[in-house]
Amino acid sequence: xxxxxxRDQPSKAIFFLTPVLAIxxxxxxxxxxxxxxxxxxxxxxxxxxxxxxxxxxxFSELLLKATPLCLIAIGLSFCFKSNNWNIGAEGQLxxxxxxxxxxxxLFYEQEGxxxxxxxxxxGAIGGMLYASIPAILKTYFNTNEILVSLMLVYVSKLILDYxxxxxxxxxxGFNFPETRQFSDSARLPLLFEGLRIHAGIFLALVAVVMxxxxxxxxxxxxxxKVSGFSLKTAKYAGYKGKKMIILVFLISGACAGLAGxxxxxxxxxxxxxxxxxxxxxxxxxxxxxxxLHPVGIIxxxxxxxxxxxxxxxxxxxxxxxxYTGQVFQGMILFFLLASDYLLFFKFKFIGSKK
Amino acid sequence: xxxxxxxxxxxxLVFLFTLTVAAVAKDVKAAFVYIGPTGDHGxxxxxxxxxxxxxxxxxxxxxxxGVPESADAERVLRQLANSGHDVIFTTSFGYMNPxxxxxxxxPNVKFxxxxxxxxxxxxxxxxxxxxxxxxxxxxxxxxxxxxxxxIGYVASFPIPEVIRGINSFTLAAQKVNPNIKTKIVWAFTxxxxxxxxxxxxxxxxxxxxxxxxxxxxxxxxxxAEKAGVYAFGQASDxxxxxxxxxxxxxxxNWGPYYVERVKAVANGTWSQKDTWHGIGDGMVVISxxxxxxxxxxxxxxxxxxxxxxxxxxxAFTGPIYDQKGNLMVAEGKTADDGMLAGMMTxxxxxxxxIPK
Numbered sequence: 001x002x003x004x005x006x007r008d009q010p011s012k013a014i015f016f017l018t019p020v021l022a023i024x025x026x027x028x029x030x031x032x033x034x035x036x037x038x039x040x041x042x043x044x045x046x047x048x049x050x051x052x053x054x055x056x057x058x059f060s061e062l063l064l065k066a067t068p069l070c071l072i073a074i075g076l077s078f079c080f081k082s083n084n085w086n087i088g089a090e091g092q093l094x095x096x097x098x099x100x101x102x103x104x105x106l107f108y109e110q111e112g113x114x115x116x117x118x119x120x121x122x123g124a125i126g127g128m129l130y131a132s133i134p135a136i137l138k139t140y141f142n143t144n145e146i147l148v149s150l151m152l153v154y155v156s157k158l159i160l161d162y163x164x165x166x167x168x169x170x171x172x173g174f175n176f177p178e179t180r181q182f183s184d185s186a187r188l189p190l191l192f193e194g195l196r197i198h199a200g201i202f203l204a205l206v207a208v209v210m211x212x213x214x215x216x217x218x219x220x221x222x223x224x225k226v227s228g229f230s231l232k233t234a235k236y237a238g239y240k241g242k243k244m245i246i247l248v249f250l251i252s253g254a255c256a257g258l259a260g261x262x263x264x265x266x267x268x269x270x271x272x273x274x275x276x277x278x279x280x281x282x283x284x285x286x287x288x289x290x291x292l293h294p295v296g297i298i299x300x301x302x303x304x305x306x307x308x309x310x311x312x313x314x315x316x317x318x319x320x321x322x323y324t325g326q327v328f329q330g331m332i333l334f335f336l337l338a339s340d341y342l343l344f345f346k347f348k349f350i351g352s353k354k
Numbered sequence: 355x356x357x358x359x360x361x362x363x364x365x366x367l368v369f370l371f372t373l374t375v376a377a378v379a380k381d382v383k384a385a386f387v388y389i390g391p392t393g394d395h396g397x398x399x400x401x402x403x404x405x406x407x408x409x410x411x412x413x414x415x416x417x418x419x420g421v422p423e424s425a426d427a428e429r430v431l432r433q434l435a436n437s438g439h440d441v442i443f444t445t446s447f448g449y450m451n452p453x454x455x456x457x458x459x460x461p462n463v464k465f466x467x468x469x470x471x472x473x474x475x476x477x478x479x480x481x482x483x484x485x486x487x488x489x490x491x492x493x494x495x496x497x498x499x500x501x502x503x504x505i506g507y508v509a510s511f512p513i514p515e516v517i518r519g520i521n522s523f524t525l526a527a528q529k530v531n532p533n534i535k536t537k538i539v540w541a542f543t544x545x546x547x548x549x550x551x552x553x554x555x556x557x558x559x560x561x562x563x564x565x566x567x568x569x570x571x572x573x574x575x576x577x578a579e580k581a582g583v584y585a586f587g588q589a590s591d592x593x594x595x596x597x598x599x600x601x602x603x604x605x606x607n608w609g610p611y612y613v614e615r616v617k618a619v620a621n622g623t624w625s626q627k628d629t630w631h632g633i634g635d636g637m638v639v640i641s642x643x644x645x646x647x648x649x650x651x652x653x654x655x656x657x658x659x660x661x662x663x664x665x666x667x668x669a670f671t672g673p674i675y676d677q678k679g680n681l682m683v684a685e686g687k688t689a690d691d692g693m694l695a696g697m698m699t700x701x702x703x704x705x706x707x708i709p710k
Contacts, residue, residue: 165511165709174513175514176513196425263425267428268425272423272448273423274422312421312430312433313433316385316430316433316434316437317437322420323419323420
């Protein structure tokens with residue numbers, strides 16, 4: 001007989017094993033779905049997860065795709081660790097892209113080493129400004145940051161729409177909704193000839209190292225952790241809650257803004273209506289799959305990035321609908337949340353003795 | 355005898371030639387990149403109908419749906435070019451820069467970009483349809499059928515393509531009914547059933563008894579059906595979604611062009627060009643007219659359709675005035691393609707301003 005018993009303490013090993021379990025279950029369920037749809041499951045999984053990264057180009061595309069996800073998820077981990085539910089990273093990304101894109105357009109057809117740093121900084125500031133809205137409303141007016149940050153996503157997209165359709169649209173572009181191409185000095189340098197992977201990846205790596213340092217080596221990181229476990233305890237310990245809320249939102253906004261900069265000054269090279277295919281939302285899955293741990297987030301961003309690439313490859317070579325990529329992302333989160341059950345409960349096998 | 359020999363020799367040569375062409379043709383693979391799902395019953399759906407025509411002509415095809423116009427488009431294009439496709443159709447405006455960028459890296463692959471204007475490399479062609487001809491037909495029907503003299507128009511984005519459609523529609527409606535007004539609501543989307551439905555409701559509240567649309571979903575015709583007003587289908591025949599409301603639809607018929615271009619690749623005769631086909635070439639098709647349209651309107655429509663097809667009538671024939679009364683096109687003149695391509699002013703009779 002099997003009995004379900006509550007654990008005295010959440011298991012540390014299980015804490016880091018469940019993401020792996022979730023990925024495994026996703027693969028099994030995904031294979032099953034392919035089988036039901038009439039595709040060969042192993043072949044489909046091969047085209048989904050192996051073929052896209054089988055060569056140098058594919059691997060570079062994986063890193064390109066994972067970079068914004070990793071950067072945003074690192075920022076979100078600051079918020080989520082301290083019990084602040086920032087759901088609006090997509091809006092912060094968009095607003096960061098708007099501000100940095102605006103600055104890049106100011107330097108249209110200009111050259112200079114100083115342009116790119118200003119453009120990057122502008123993006124971080126844009127993201128921070130946008131993230132400060134839900135943070136300030138939460139600290140001083142007690143609003144719900146989930147709602148505010150989420151609704152602001154749609155506002156940011158409308159602002160972007162307005163700008164690219166109207167005042168910032170390319171004067172030579174027949175009024176199509178896009179800006180001019182940025183000058184080369186406002187573009188992130190490419191790392192290898194012929195590949196799209198750009199210097200933005202270093203921004204992500206710096207964010208990873210800094211977050212690790214803050215989480216595990218500073219008093220602030222400790223305060224965040226305590227607030228995450230129990231807000232009452234944090235208050236009792238005398239931590240300055242309001243300051244921390246604003247700080248984590250600013251960090252999170254800066255990271256999302258930088259992800260936006262990476263997209264528009266990296267592969268895209270201009271502002272138009274679709275700067276991000278919802279990276280800000282997908283990064284929430286990445287943050288949780290990575291257990292809000294810097295190293296975990298690196299792996300999680302690679303796993304989630306490959307679901308995008310795999311969906312394209314599977315459609316090209318096997319005519320599997322591309323939207324299965326989103327099904328995979330959904331399944332990963334679903335199985336992760338489901339297997340979190342094991343953190344708090346365990347199965348006990350009881351022999352048949354009387 | 356001698357003649358017979360030559361004839362049979364020639365015919366066998368022709369036969370052999372067709373055989374080789376057929377053999378070569380089988381090897382040509384075409385790829386299609388879509389912005390939306392193939393089941394949207396609008397823009398992407400019609401491109402996929404075109405793709406199926408290419409398959410029916412004996413060629414292999416591949417498609418990728420739901421490709422965002424973000425950094426992802428370039429990767430999808432490169433992968434298609436890299437995996438043995440000879441011609442790639444990119445069916446949304448936002449693919450313009452990625453298409454030209456990837457085309458540079460793959461000079462042996464042909465690229466066909468819909469609705470764009472950049473042909474930076476010899477292997478990039480562009481194509482679009484003169485939808486405004488279809489909209490002149492719709493305007494004629496709307497002007498004849500309206501009782502309130504207010505016609506609603508749900509528009510997507512203020513780009514020349516859409517402004518041109520509004521103008522062509524309004525000019526044709528004015529020809530049969532000088533008192534009509536066209537009211538515009540900008541939805542700022544190509545496909546968002548919720549927003550489109552809201553826009554249609556707003557127009558009906560403002561007294562419009564016919565709704566035209568330049569967005570892709572079936573939401574507007576369904577709202578019209580419920581409200582008891584008329585509407586026109588967009589991109590595909592939307593009659594089955596609102597049998598009473600839909601008077602007719604303007605269908606995007608890409609199949610003949612796609613088949614022609616893929617065949618040209620197979621024969622080695624493909625060359626760069628900019629195609630802008632209308633009713634005459636069959637790229638713009640008018641669906642069956644609803645039985646509620648009276649016979650005198652029907653005959654007007656049929657005549658206009660034939661005249662647009664033959665080129666006897668141009669949808670933009672002067673005198674055309676803008677909203678302020680300035681002359682845009684003089685009497686007896688027609689607007690040239692350059693003017694049409696950059697059209698960013700409303701004609702007289704359209705209400706409101708173009709959003710800036």
